[in-house]
Amino acid sequence: MVEFGVEKLLKDESFVKLERIREKGKEIRKALSGKRVFIASHTNPDGDAIGSAAGFYSLLSAAKEQGKLDLEIEFWVPGFNGGVLFGKMEELGLEMTKNPFEALRWAEVVVVLDTPVPKLAFYQSREFEGLDIEKVLSDKFLIVIDHHIDGNLEGNITLRELFSSTCEIVTWLHLLAFDDVALTERESFFLQVGSFTDTGSFQFDYVEETAFVAMAFLTKILKPSSVARCVFWSDRDEKFELKKSYYGKVDFTADGKLAILIADETMVELMNNLEKVEVEDIVNEALRLKDVEAVLFAYPVENGKFKVSLRAKTARVNEVAREFGGGGHVRAAGCVLDEELLPQLIEKMQALVEKEV
Numbered sequence: 001m002v003e004f005g006v007e008k009l010l011k012d013e014s015f016v017k018l019e020r021i022r023e024k025g026k027e028i029r030k031a032l033s034g035k036r037v038f039i040a041s042h043t044n045p046d047g048d049a050i051g052s053a054a055g056f057y058s059l060l061s062a063a064k065e066q067g068k069l070d071l072e073i074e075f076w077v078p079g080f081n082g083g084v085l086f087g088k089m090e091e092l093g094l095e096m097t098k099n100p101f102e103a104l105r106w107a108e109v110v111v112v113l114d115t116p117v118p119k120l121a122f123y124q125s126r127e128f129e130g131l132d133i134e135k136v137l138s139d140k141f142l143i144v145i146d147h148h149i150d151g152n153l154e155g156n157i158t159l160r161e162l163f164s165s166t167c168e169i170v171t172w173l174h175l176l177a178f179d180d181v182a183l184t185e186r187e188s189f190f191l192q193v194g195s196f197t198d199t200g201s202f203q204f205d206y207v208e209e210t211a212f213v214a215m216a217f218l219t220k221i222l223k224p225s226s227v228a229r230c231v232f233w234s235d236r237d238e239k240f241e242l243k244k245s246y247y248g249k250v251d252f253t254a255d256g257k258l259a260i261l262i263a264d265e266t267m268v269e270l271m272n273n274l275e276k277v278e279v280e281d282i283v284n285e286a287l288r289l290k291d292v293e294a295v296l297f298a299y300p301v302e303n304g305k306f307k308v309s310l311r312a313k314t315a316r317v318n319e320v321a322r323e324f325g326g327g328g329h330v331r332a333a334g335c336v337l338d339e340e341l342l343p344q345l346i347e348k349m350q351a352l353v354e355k356e357v
């Protein structure tokens with residue numbers, strides 16, 4: 001008989017990562033008990049930031065409703081205020097706090113998800129302008145749940161493991177430390193969102209067996225197709241316009257192994273009319289080409305700087321991103337740099353893909 005599933009993975013010696021989640025999960029559960037809790041993720045949120053914050057909030061509110069955990073919770077995803085997913089959140093009865101500033105002050109415990117560096121926790125959010133975030137967080141019991149291995153946001157409890165998405169980690173937290181809590185449709189929905197978006201629909205090579213087992217658990221209550229309908233099959237007209245302009249502008253170098261797109265103002269305007277979660281997959285578009293090994297997607301932000309996203313099939317793009325002050329995942333990383341440095345970054349990327357067969 002073929003062994004499959006959670007029990008099999010727990011027996012497997014290579015899955016010490018799961019044991020660590022179980023241990024940290026127990027600590028987290030204890031730390032939340034009886035407390036006022038504020039859950040947040042990073043600003044300019046992607047599917048995993050939204051999904052993990054809304055998913056973890058749903059798990060904790062289910063635990064509370066089912067009498068398994070006593071706590072008060074508020075949650076907030078900075079910069080998340082529109083689009084299909086936002087509508088879905090309201091439809092599923094999830095409500096973000098109206099006053100994050102007050103909620104942060106009110107909280108005894110702050111849980112920050114999918115956020116590698118302190119400045120990304122609430123960074124550039126209007127609500128917290130003028131506030132010394134690092135100082136405010138240092139006065140709270142801080143719990144960090146994240147899958148960016150080069151992250152340096154440290155909490156009183158830090159659960160940082162190399163899994164395919166923060167949503168996957170939250171799913172394992174449910175399975176290993178909150179297994180007495182019944183899975184709800186809204187938790188399943190939001191954890192599936194990040195599980196899809198951060199893995200390129202399970203295409204990226206850091207996707208392991210654990211990701212599929214976690215997903216299998218989530219689909220017990222909600223079919224992936226109903227999540228896909230909201231995430232992939234609901235593009236607005238602006239997204240279609242953006243794709244048209246992407247295909248018109250993408251360029252290739254290094255024998256066609258590196259695709260480069262430097263967005264102009266028209267594209268930036270189209271992107272600004274969409275939520276980040278609606279446009280994050282556009283970066284991967286050129287990876288569809290057989291010979292393309294990596295993509296570099298750059299767009300102007302403020303003060304003559306460019307925000308750059310790097311994606312690869314097998315190359316280690318996080319190392320290049322780090323050289324320019326950024327970071328991220330092995331195959332999905334990024335940085336923000338001065339326009340003058342763009343040619344240098346392109347050269348590094350060319351050299352990187354030249355090494356790939």
Ligand SMILES: [Mn+2]
Nearest residue numbers: 048114166198
């Ligand atoms: Mn993520």
